[in-house]
Each structure stands twice: as structure tokens, then as C-alpha cells.
Amino acid sequence: MLTTIKNAIKVKDIRNKMLFTLGILIIYRIGAYITVPGINAHAIQNIANSGLVGILNIFSGGGLTNYSLFAMGVSPYVTAQIVVQLLQMDIVPRFVEWSKQGEVGRRKLNQATRWLTIVLAFVQSIGVTAGFNSLSSMGLVKTPNVQTYVMIGLILTAGTMFATWLGEMITERGLGNGVSMLIFAGIIARMPAGVYQIYKEEVVQAPAGSQWQGWLFIIALTIAIIAVVVFVTFVQQAIRKIPMQYTRRSTGSGDSSYLPFKVNVSGVIPVIFASSFVATPQTFLLFFQGNYSDTTWFKVLQNIFSMQTTAGSILYTVLIVLFTFFYAFVQVNPEKLSENLQKQGSYIVGIWPGKETQKWVSGLLMRLSVVGSLFLGFIALLPLIATNVWGLNQSIGLGGTSLLIVVGVAIELIRQLDGLMMKRQYVGFIREGE
DSSP states (O other): OHHHHHHHHHHHHHHHHHHHHHHHHHHHHHHTTSBOTTBOGGGGGGGTTSHHHHHHHHHHTTTTTTTBTTSSTTHHHHHHHHHHHHHTTTTSHHHHHHHTSHHHHHHHHHHHHHHHHHHHHHHHHHHHHHHHHHHOSSOSBSSOSHHHHHHHHHHHHHHHHHHHHHHHHHHHHSSSOHHHHHHHHHHHHHHHHHHHHHHIIIIITSOTTOHHHHHHHHHHHHHHHHHHHHHHHHHHHOEEEEEEEESOGGGSSOSEEEEEEESSTTTTHHHHHHHHHHHHHHHHHGGGHHHHTTSHHHHHHHHHTOTTSHHHHHHHHHHHHHHHHHHHHHHSOHHHHHHHHHHTTEEETTSOTTHHHHHHHHHHHHHHHHHHHHHHHHHHHHHHHHHHHHOOOOTTSOOHHHHHHHHHHHHHHHHHHHHHHHHHHHHHHHHHHO
């Protein structure tokens, strides 16, 4: 009887985590529809198909289309994370020192990330507002002056920080990585409208007698998306098993086991980082949209940082590759892994412990990152290629970046729930043994 009650409590804890996460996501979705004061939200519909709007909409869950409180989403926070992690690579000594201080250092780095997020969010908010106002023929800002831009910048910055806080709450008290969950929820929320838009364009607005072609296109598109999702899921869950040998039977693992390495070690983080990294220069260029739009340097930079151009697509792919290699070594530190294996009395079969293990793991990460970067780059560019070659409309909101995020976060969410359920079973088993 007592065991049943304890198991019921554990199930209730899991249910509470799910309900808490759902509640936070509902709050975030409500905020995505509250338009910022002083903004004519209909004006941005004229430029809704631009590359920057598409990228920022991924991080804001469509909030930029409504120019809502969460119009900037978590993009500034993601960019700040990239910068802080890069500065830890022997660039800023203090950051390097903090990275070695465990939990205390992590808190200091998180605080630095938040301050940098505030700065980036404020600058990007004003840049996006001023740039889109000049691009929009209807006038995005009702009263364009310094006071209005500062007010909008402060509101959007506050929205970004609130969204970041919501993500942290999901991480601490809910399920999985909170920031990724916010992005995931925004993408899923936009899909029904995208599906209806494709149906409207291909079937409803089709000439009489040619609706069958629209239905055929929709069926082919559905099959293609399912095939890509299956392929992405297969690669995301694929692992490389490294045979291990244990010198201590007290570990409880027997004499032998294996160490699992994901084929795509970095997950979807490189795609999120690359998207944010491309979006940031575009927001700064919007500052110069009105006075310098005809200059050579502005056109060159706009061409480089636009994902709608060949140069921009190449840059985007290169960034994905670089972040894949970088984040693989952030996720799995060969030096720390080698030290932990020695402490546990275990070693990789055929590899000497210590420096040899560290060198071998580094080589393995390099090889796996080659496969992971090619996979991520191909999936991220696939919708862009389809758009340019076959004129495919991306209004469904499930481009390569979005698809990778949706599948990756969904897999992690399922793994998190499985882990919680397994923990509950183990706790119940141990207490029954007592």
C-alpha cells in the first residue's frame, strides 16, 4: 500500500512538470499576440517573406509577424550564449577561469550572458524597428521619433528577458531545455496556418479543373516531409557504441560494456546558433537601410548575410559546420572524459588510459562531427534548394531549420519523459527491497 502511494506521488510529480511546462508555453503564446504600443502590425505583412523576418519568426514563434512583446523572441539570448562560449576559449581570461569553477563559475557566466542579452536585445530591437519601418510602405511606426524608438526598444528588450526567464523556469521546474521548448512551441503553433495557406494557394485559388494538380502537390509534399522527418529522426537517434572494459567489478556494470556517442553529437544547437548568428548582422544593417541602401558596401553585406542568396546560403552552411565541430567538443570534453574514465577504473578497449584516450576521443569527435555537419547542412539547405529550384512555398513554417529543431526537441522531450518514468520505477524497486 505504501509503495503504491509513493509511486502515485512520483506520477503526480511528472504530471506537474508537464502541466507547468504547458502553462508556461500558453503564457508565451499569449504574449506572441500582444502588439507593442505605437506599432502598425499590419504594415509588416508587406515584408513578411523577407529572410530576416523568417529567421526571427523561428525564435519568436511568429511573434515578429504580429510585432508582439516577444517579437525578438530568444534570438538575442542565443547570440549572447554563442559570444560567451566563444570568449571562454582562451580569449577572456576571466571567462576561462569561471568556466573551471564548477557551479559558481556557471552562475557567473550565466549572469554575463544575461547582461549581454540585454544589450543585444535593445540594439537589435531598435535596428529591426527602424529598418522595417523604412522598408514598409504603410509605416510600421505610427510616430517615428527618438522617444518612440527607445520606448519600443525597452519594451521588446523586456519581452526578450521575460521569454528567457520563462525558458529558465521550464528548465528548472518543467521538461527539458526551456529555450528550445519555446522555439519548438512557436514552430508547432505556426504550422496549421501554414498548411491552410498552402491548401488555399494550391487548391482554393487554382483555376477551375486544375484542383487535382494542387491536391497532387500537397500529397507529394506531405510524403516528402514525412520522409525527411524519418531520416532526421533516424540520424538524430543513431549512436556509435565504443567497447569499454571495467577493472572494478564494484561499478555494477560487469566486466564489459560500451560508451555511447551520438552520431550527431551536437544535436540541433549548431543550426540554432547559425540562424541566430546570421540574423544578428542583418538587424544591424537595418540601421543603415534608409540612407545607405544604394551603396556598394551595403549591398555586398546584405547579399552575404541573406539566406535567400547563394552567398548567404554558403555562409549559413559554413557556420553550421563550424558550430557543429565547436559544440561537439563543448558537449563532450575529451580531457574530462578521460579523467572520469580513469577515476571509474574503466578504459576504452585497445586504448591506453590518460592522454591516449583523450587523443582517441578527440579524433572520434572530429570524425563524427564531419558526418553531423554534413547532415545538418543538407537538411538546413534542403528547403532553400527546393524554393529556388521548384519554387516551393515555405509558408508551412517547417523549413530545414524549423524541422531540425522540432524533431530534435521532440526526441529530447521523449527521452526526458522516459528518464523520469525509469527513475520512478527504480525508486519504487529500491524502496520495495528495503
